[in-house]
Amino acid sequence: MREYWNSFASLLGVLAFCQSLLQLIFPPQLRFLCLKFFNRIFHLFSSYCYFDITEIDGVNTNELYNAVQLYLSSFVSINGSRLSLTRALNSSAITFGLSNNDCIVDTFSGVTAIPDLFLRPLPEEKRGFTLRIKKKNKSLILDSYLDYIMERSNEIRRKNQDRLLYTNSRGGSLDSRGHPWESVPFKHPSTFDTLAMHPQKKQEIMDDLEDFANGQSFYQKTGRAWKRGYLLYGPPGTGKSSMIAAMANYLSYDIYDLELTEVHNNSELRKLLMKTSSKSIIVIEDIDCSVNLTNRKKNNKRNYCDPEVRCGSGSACGGEDGGNSITLSGLLNFTDGLWSCCGSERIFVFTTNHIEKLDPALLRSGRMDMHIYMSYCSYHALKILLKNYLGYEESDLDYHVLKELSDVVDKAEMTPADISEVLIC
Ligand SMILES: Nc1ncnc2c1ncn2[C@@H]1O[C@H](COP(=O)(O)OP(=O)(O)OP(=O)(O)O)[C@@H](O)[C@H]1O
Numbered sequence: 001m002r003e004y005w006n007s008f009a010s011l012l013g014v015l016a017f018c019q020s021l022l023q024l025i026f027p028p029q030l031r032f033l034c035l036k037f038f039n040r041i042f043h044l045f046s047s048y049c050y051f052d053i054t055e056i057d058g059v060n061t062n063e064l065y066n067a068v069q070l071y072l073s074s075f076v077s078i079n080g081s082r083l084s085l086t087r088a089l090n091s092s093a094i095t096f097g098l099s100n101n102d103c104i105v106d107t108f109s110g111v112t113a114i115p116d117l118f119l120r121p122l123p124e125e126k127r128g129f130t131l132r133i134k135k136k137n138k139s140l141i142l143d144s145y146l147d148y149i150m151e152r153s154n155e156i157r158r159k160n161q162d163r164l165l166y167t168n169s170r171g172g173s174l175d176s177r178g179h180p181w182e183s184v185p186f187k188h189p190s191t192f193d194t195l196a197m198h199p200q201k202k203q204e205i206m207d208d209l210e211d212f213a214n215g216q217s218f219y220q221k222t223g224r225a226w227k228r229g230y231l232l233y234g235p236p237g238t239g240k241s242s243m244i245a246a247m248a249n250y251l252s253y254d255i256y257d258l259e260l261t262e263v264h265n266n267s268e269l270r271k272l273l274m275k276t277s278s279k280s281i282i283v284i285e286d287i288d289c290s291v292n293l294t295n296r297k298k299n300n301k302r303n304y305c306d307p308e309v310r311c312g313s314g315s316a317c318g319g320e321d322g323g324n325s326i327t328l329s330g331l332l333n334f335t336d337g338l339w340s341c342c343g344s345e346r347i348f349v350f351t352t353n354h355i356e357k358l359d360p361a362l363l364r365s366g367r368m369d370m371h372i373y374m375s376y377c378s379y380h381a382l383k384i385l386l387k388n389y390l391g392y393e394e395s396d397l398d399y400h401v402l403k404e405l406s407d408v409v410d411k412a413e414m415t416p417a418d419i420s421e422v423l424i425c
C-alpha cells in the first residue's frame, strides 16, 4: 500500500516541478500545450487509468461524488492530521472527510484479483475525486466497484441519518418536489426490550425480521419479491403501534404511515407505493376501520360500483381509476401484485382490533406472512412493565407477591396500556 502511495506521490512531485518550471519559462498557451503533451506521454506509459468524479456534472450534481465522499468517510479515522467534518441534513451523525491532496488506497475483494484503487480529492478549484485503477483491471472491476461504493454509501447514509416517519395526510396533493409523502424525524422510543410480551414470541418476531433483512439471496434464489407482511391484531392498548415502532428501531427502517381514507383511488395508491423507499415499513393502521374490506366474492362477481367493496366516503362509480375510492383488489395488488415489488426490502404491517371483520383474502398465507396476536397483559409481559416503569427485576420482588400477580393477571384481562397507567401513578 505504502509503495503505491510513494510512487504516486513522487510522480505528482515531478509533475508539479515541471509545471512550475513551465510557468517560469513559457507563455500560457505554449505552457498548456506542453502540459497536455506531458499528460499524454504520462498516460501512455502508465499502467494505470484515471477517472475524475467531479461534484458537478454539467449542471447536475453528481450522485457518485456524494457517494464517494460518504464512502471515504468510513475510512478516515479521527487520528488523521487534517480532516473535514460534515453533518448532513436530518442526520445526527458527524462524518469525516479527506482534505485536499490526501489519498486512500482501497482494496476491493469482490473479484478474484485484488485491484489497486486509489481515491484522491481533486484540487480545490475543481471539487471531485480521482479514482486510479490498473489498466488491466479496468473492465473487470470498474462497474462492480462503483456499484459497491453506491451501496456502501447508501448504507452509511441510512445509518447516520435520523429515520423518518412519512404520512400521506395531505390527500393526493404533492409537495414542491413532487412527492406525495410528508415526513418528520421518527423518534419513537419503543424497542423490543421495552415491549411487554412473551419473550419467546418476541424472539420469534425478532428472528423473523433478522432473516428477512439478511435474506436478499434467499429471495433472489426463490424468485420471491423481497417483502414481508405482518398482521398485528388484538384489543386496543396491547402494543400494536408500539410493536411497529420497535420493528422500525430494530431494523433501522423508515416508516410510511398510510392513511387509506386520504387515498382516492387505486392508481393513487400505486403512485404512493412507487414513491416509498427500500428498507421501509409501510403501515396501514386499523385496517378494518379505514376501509370496508369484506366480501371479496361480491367484488369479483359484481363490479366495482358495489358499495360493499368500496371504501372511503365517496361512492361514485367509475371503475378502478375513474372513481374516488379504492377497492379491496386495489389493496391486495398494493401488497401482493407486481407493483408491490417496485423497490425492495419492504415490510407491510396491517393492524386491526377486529380480525374477524377482515376478508379471508387479506388473511391467506403468503399475503400476510405472520399473524401476530397482541394479547392482554400476561405474567411475562407484566414483569417487563415492572422493570420498565419501576426498575424491579424478578429477584427484587417477594415470592408471594409474584405468585399473587401471576394468579390474577390473566384473569384481570388488562391491557399493557392499562397497567402502564397504573404504574405511572
Ligand atoms: N405490549 C406493550 N409493551 C409496552 N408498552 C405497551 C404495550 N402495549 C401498550 N403499551 C403502552 O400503551 C400505550 C398504547 O399502546 P399502543 O398505542 O401501542 O397500543 P395499540 O395496540 O396500538 O392500541 P390501538 O389498537 O388503540 O391502536 C403505549 O404508548 C405504551 O406505553
Ligand SMILES: [Mg+2]
Binding pocket: 240, 241, 242, 285, 351
Ligand atoms: Mg395503535
